[in-house]
Amino acid sequence: QKEVEQDPGPLSVPEGAIVSLNCTYSNSAFQYFMWYRQYSRKGPELLMYTYSSGNKEDGRFTAQVDKSSKYISLFIRDSQPSDSATYLCAMALMGGGAQKLVFGQGTRLTINP
């Protein structure tokens, strides 16, 4: 079993739709949860970061963490064609110093105009 599971999609939705992206994980020691966005032929860029259960909102994006279920989600409201990209969840253990990130497989998202 992979430490982090993410549905690879692809996922295609119309512009303006609410998008839900999800990851599950098996290691209860993960404390940091991140979502990266990766455009084609580009490196991943950090979209959101959280370390506690609950919701964190940033503009049209909401990150949700449920540690009891080992489940994290990213919601995109009022989706735009520019949101079309691959979204990767990533997790890290708690502790000082640089942390090793464990990534999900990535979900390929297309927003259709």
Place this chain on the structure above:
Amino acid sequence: SAVISQKPSRDICQRGTSLTIQCQVDSQVTMMFWYRQQPGQSLTLIATANQGSEATYESGFVIDKFPISRPNLTFSTLTVSNMSPEDSSIYLCSADLGTGGLELGYTFGSGTRLTVV
């Protein structure tokens, strides 16, 4: 946030040869990381490079195959040695911004798309 330049951006190489990928960060960083992203797969950490010490390799990756240099706080190289078609992948360099926290995340280069024929 730091900007990471990686080169080459892509290359097609013959099996049995080696390719060295360069990673330049526009500010000094403590930790640099090398990842591999195979088609349709997640990013897999190859090794962590700390300036002035030997790189730390993850399970399944060895120094003879992926030697890494870290001569200063802004630069690192990854060599893919004795390449085979199975090494065809995207190789990504990443840097820890040195803030001690993950809230700024790790910055990634644009990657090197390697095809081995």
